[in-house]
Every structure is written in C-alpha cells, then in structure tokens.
Amino acid sequence: MRFAFHRFWAVVLKEFIQMKRDRMTFGMMAGIPLLQLTLFGFAINADPKRLPTAVVAGDQGPFTRSFIAAMRHTEYFAFTREFPTQAEAARALELGDAQFVVNIPEDFSRRLLRGEQPSILVEADATDPSATGPAIAALQNIAQNALDRDLTGPLEKLRAGRAPIRLQVHARYNPENITQYNVVPGLMGVVLTMTMIIITALAITRERERGTMENLLATPARPLEVMTGKILPYILVGYVQLTLILLAARFIFDVPMVGSLALVYAVALLFIASNLAVGITFSTLARNQLQAVQMAFFFFLPSILLSGFMFPFRGMPEWAQWVGSCLPLTHFLRIVRGILLKGNGLTEIAPKLWPILLFMTLAMTLALKRYRQTLD
Amino acid sequence: MDSADPDHVIDVVGLTKRFGDRTVVNGIDLRVKRGEIFGFLGPNGSGKTTFIRMLCGLLTPESGTGSCLGYDVLRRQREIREHVGYMTQKFSFYEDLSIRENLDFIARLYAVPNRRVAVDATIDRLGFTGRSQQLAGQLSGGWKQRLALAACLIHSPQLLLLDEPTAGVDPKARREFWDHIHQLAAEGLTVLITTHYMDEAERCHRIAYIAYGSLLAQGTVEDVVAGARLTTWEVSGPGLPALAEEIRKAKGVEQVVPFGNTMHVTGRNEAELESAIVPWRGGVAHRWARVPSRLEDVFISLMGQGRDNFK
Numbered sequence: 001m002r003f004a005f006h007r008f009w010a011v012v013l014k015e016f017i018q019m020k021r022d023r024m025t026f027g028m029m030a031g032i033p034l035l036q037l038t039l040f041g042f043a044i045n046a047d048p049k050r051l052p053t054a055v056v057a058g059d060q061g062p063f064t065r066s067f068i069a070a071m072r073h074t075e076y077f078a079f080t081r082e083f084p085t086q087a088e089a090a091r092a093l094e095l096g097d098a099q100f101v102v103n104i105p106e107d108f109s110r111r112l113l114r115g116e117q118p119s120i121l122v123e124a125d126a127t128d129p130s131a132t133g134p135a136i137a138a139l140q141n142i143a144q145n146a147l148d149r150d151l152t153g154p155l156e157k158l159r160a161g162r163a164p165i166r167l168q169v170h171a172r173y174n175p176e177n178i179t180q181y182n183v184v185p186g187l188m189g190v191v192l193t194m195t196m197i198i199i200t201a202l203a204i205t206r207e208r209e210r211g212t213m214e215n216l217l218a219t220p221a222r223p224l225e226v227m228t229g230k231i232l233p234y235i236l237v238g239y240v241q242l243t244l245i246l247l248a249a250r251f252i253f254d255v256p257m258v259g260s261l262a263l264v265y266a267v268a269l270l271f272i273a274s275n276l277a278v279g280i281t282f283s284t285l286a287r288n289q290l291q292a293v294q295m296a297f298f299f300f301l302p303s304i305l306l307s308g309f310m311f312p313f314r315g316m317p318e319w320a321q322w323v324g325s326c327l328p329l330t331h332f333l334r335i336v337r338g339i340l341l342k343g344n345g346l347t348e349i350a351p352k353l354w355p356i357l358l359f360m361t362l363a364m365t366l367a368l369k370r371y372r373q374t375l376d
Numbered sequence: 377m378d379s380a381d382p383d384h385v386i387d388v389v390g391l392t393k394r395f396g397d398r399t400v401v402n403g404i405d406l407r408v409k410r411g412e413i414f415g416f417l418g419p420n421g422s423g424k425t426t427f428i429r430m431l432c433g434l435l436t437p438e439s440g441t442g443s444c445l446g447y448d449v450l451r452r453q454r455e456i457r458e459h460v461g462y463m464t465q466k467f468s469f470y471e472d473l474s475i476r477e478n479l480d481f482i483a484r485l486y487a488v489p490n491r492r493v494a495v496d497a498t499i500d501r502l503g504f505t506g507r508s509q510q511l512a513g514q515l516s517g518g519w520k521q522r523l524a525l526a527a528c529l530i531h532s533p534q535l536l537l538l539d540e541p542t543a544g545v546d547p548k549a550r551r552e553f554w555d556h557i558h559q560l561a562a563e564g565l566t567v568l569i570t571t572h573y574m575d576e577a578e579r580c581h582r583i584a585y586i587a588y589g590s591l592l593a594q595g596t597v598e599d600v601v602a603g604a605r606l607t608t609w610e611v612s613g614p615g616l617p618a619l620a621e622e623i624r625k626a627k628g629v630e631q632v633v634p635f636g637n638t639m640h641v642t643g644r645n646e647a648e649l650e651s652a653i654v655p656w657r658g659g660v661a662h663r664w665a666r667v668p669s670r671l672e673d674v675f676i677s678l679m680g681q682g683r684d685n686f687k
Contacts, residue, residue, distance in 0.1 A: 215468035218464075
C-alpha cells in the first residue's frame, strides 16, 4: 500500500491530541529543558570564588593586613572568621565551616623585616579538589606580589630575587588531590537517590495502573502499613547498593576511610527513607508509570547538579546554593565525605543531620496525605 | 454495633457524592436485608461503582447518613472494611503473583485465623489444586473471576459487594457463579451486585435501578415492572423494519424493539399507545398481541425519564 498522506496526518493529529491530554508529559517537555538551562547556564560554576576562609592572625601588623587584602583581592577568598588559636580554626575546617585557614605566625613582621622569608601556612579542605584547585593556584602569585606596595624605599631589597614570604599549602584530607576520593563517596548518595526514588515511584503507580490499588484500599490495611511495608524491602536494596559502593571505594579506588562505617550506615537510613518518601509522593501524583519516571528525573537532575556532587557547591550563586540546601543529597554528601575522609564523628555530623530529618518528615507527611486521597 | 436494627445490613439515607461540580450519586436511600441478593442496575456511569465505593469506605460521602453492617458509613469505615468482601470491576489481584500467593496475601491482610488451612481449603474448593503455583495473570477470564470471588470470601465477610462480576464470563461459568452466590446467601451472606444482564437481575431477590446518580425504582422484579406501568404490544409479520420506521413516529410510542421475528412496541400511556397502533392493527399482514412488559423495556423507559429529570 502506498504512503497516504491522510493516514499519516491522522496519526500526527492523534499524537498531538494525546500529548495535549497528558499534561504532565507536556509540562515535562517544557520543564526539563528550562531546568537544565538554568542549572547549566547559571548555577554551575567550575571556578568557585569567595570561599569561606578563616584567619589565625598571630601578627596584626600592616604586612598581615596587606597579605589578607591581596588574598581577598583575588576574589577566591572571603574572610569570614578569625580564630585566636590554630586548633579552633582547624575545627572549623573539620566541620566544613571554612574551606581555608590562613595561619600568620606571631613573629611574621619581625622576620619579614629581617629578610628571613617567614612562612604563612594555608590549610585547605581538599576533599573536593575542584573546589580548592583554582584558589590554591591563585595563592602562588600572592606570595610573590602581595607586599609590593609595602616594600618600597629602603625595604625594596626584600623583594629582590626570591619571594619575601614563603607560602606553605596543606591540602588536608586529600593531600594528593585525588578526585575519586571526592566522587566515590558522593556516588553513594547519587545512586541511592536515583534508584530509591524511581523504584518506589513505580511501585505504587503500578498498583494504581493495574487496579490492584483499589483492592488494597478496600482491605483493612492502613496507609501507613502499606507505605512502610512497601518501603522496607527497598531500604534493604538501598543497603545492598551502599555496601557495593563502599566495597568498590575501598578495594578499587583506594578511598581512605578514616571514620566509622557504622555511622555511615546509620545516616544512610535517614537518607534512604527521605528518598523513598519522595518516591511515594511522586507515585501518588503520577497517573502512569511513565509520569512517575519523569517526575523522578525532575527531582534527580537538581539533586545531582546542585548538591555539590558534580560541581563545587561553593561555586554556585547564592540562589542555587539555597535550592541545593533543600535537597537531602547535599547534606548526605557532606556527612559521608566528612565521615570517610575527615573522620567526623557523631558530634561533628549532628548539625548536618537536621535538614535531612526535616526533609524526611515533610516528605513522609506529604506522601501519607496524598496516599490517603488516592481514590477521593 | 451502632445500629439497633439488626435486620438491615445496608441502611443508608440521602447518600451523595460529588466530584468537583458533578454530582455522581444524588441522595440515594437504600435498605438491604440480611441474606438478600440485591441487584444494582443502571447504565454505565450512573454512579453504581461510586455508591459501592462509599459503602465499603473507599470514598467519603459528601452528605447522607446511614449504616453498613451496623457501622456508621461516615465514621466507622475501618470496621466496615473488616467485614466486607469487595470485588472490583476490573481484576484487581496481582497478576505477577501466583494463585496461592494472592490468596495468602489477602488472608494475611485480614488476619484470617489458621491462614494456611484457609488458603488450602479455598484452593481445593476452587478446583485449583495442583496449579496453585500458576501466576494469576495467566488465568482465563472465568478463572480470574473465580479467584477474585474466592479472595473476597477468604475472611468470611458478612456482606459481599460485587461490581459487574460476570462481565466477559461465559454462560456456564456465569451460571456456576450465580449458584454459588445463592448458596452463600442461603447461609446468611448479604450480596449487593451490579450487572447489565437482565437475566442476572431476575436472579436477584430485589433490584434497584439507578441512572444519573438517582435511584429511579426498587423492589422485586415484578414490583419494578408493575410500577413502571408500561404497555407492550408484540407484532409479527412481514416488513417489520419498515413498520418500525413508521410506528416510531406515532404519539405514545416510546420504544420499538425488534426481537428476532417479532417486534415489541412499548409506551407509558396505554390509551395513547393503542390509538397509535390502530392504523396497522386492522391489516391482515401483521399479528398483534398484548404481552407483559419486560424488565429491559422498563429500564430503557426509566433511563429516558432519568435523563429528562437530569436536564
């Protein structure tokens, strides 16, 4: 039979009508490119600037001020805190409050004037090498030129030849700047987000699509029983995935594991539960399995891009950081990296737990509420 | 139990459900006695399924009061579900679970005592012995229906709500199904069943007709037929299609329905109908006879009335 335009056209029209009827897919068609454009176009910045930096100023003299000013001038460093002792500053680094700590020794000015080339120690939280890399590169120039305007007249000889000060950079937690150290623990969160949300989103939508949901609702089973009953098997699946990635991290990528693995498993429970709750919420909104998968991707995309997994969190504009802070993956990544690479214990990660807890509670409540209205 | 009247398993007044601004069930009053098989009839989309869903607590009525199994339909939905077996229109058990796994799942949900024994007994009674590991999705329509009914009965409910249970089932399986239902009713189970088949309606103790969300008639089949006050004439002879064309236009004629070699002419007003057929009655070609109206004629007539009221 020859190709008939009217038959072809009938199919085209039918497809458009169906497309129009399926509002969700229609919305996604517009939503996903817009989302990607916003994320890639505006939010992602591989050259993060204004990183929070703490100072331990043993010397408050004009040379110190000039050096700090020069650092600030590079725009890579934003001086947020000043600590009296190095121990306290190191603590801020451990908690992730500061990305850098600059230690100016007490006898800095005296030794500078004597031409003894005093050293300044810059400690960097190098768990994510891509976040600290450009800033560290910029530091090298500063050692040479920061004090040019101070060292004039009789002091000019101090900057002839070698640099007047010596800069020591300690890349803490990941001294060799190995990207895998950062990526592999992060992958744990990403894989869990992806599979947990998609699997649960499908699990309930499938029941609705096949009509088994009506049957289930007509039995005495309570919404919470159904929901938790559906969640539990997937929590186990999540733990299997977690274990696989940890094994790979240890034996294939040689990622150091300084902290407690038990703590990683405990925190993972909250994180897995949060994602499952999101999946269930989606499944109550989706009318078919395809929509459920689409919605899962709609959540997954910002999670992977704005959480600090792919790109340094501090390289994003403020609004993107704000969105990122709402996502459980962002906090889970920090906690897992903190435990594995920095040896964080419960006291260090406790302040980062509440956002996940809050998210989980909200998602669960919403999921339960939506599930209750399944038929009404 | 909340209710003081133990005779009525279903006793609701003014049950109403709206979806948005569409009233799907409009103030239905219904009383069903224990051990009764009550047929629920009406066109597609008339609100039958919605009414059943309200009875078993899947949907909350907008207004109305009443009880089901003695429990308040608005507040005690959970207790109602414990004692109701609800068979949905579409097969709604897990196609990727075996027969035994499906029955076991339902038995667990209802906390059936001696679960293993109950499941085994159900499998034997159904004739599934030896193939209980077969996936439910591989069963034919009739067997799926048997499985669904058995699953609804596994927790020994007091009320069975069946939503078009025999759609797409062959006549033999249908007859067996109805025999089973009558046997259960004799044992004291109350059954509310929706159907489109007139022969099934006639197997019910009482029936109700619902259209556009309103209950238009109820009672025994004889009551409903008598209450409609229809007059029906049967005509046989040559050229019936042409005659149908003509007679349809006459005042007082509401339905003209061919039945094989005969044709039924029905109307609500006896006198008008008789005068309408006079021009053809005198002829020798056709034989005319007064026949009792059929249930189907009554329903088609009620449906017309219902639509008029709905507008």
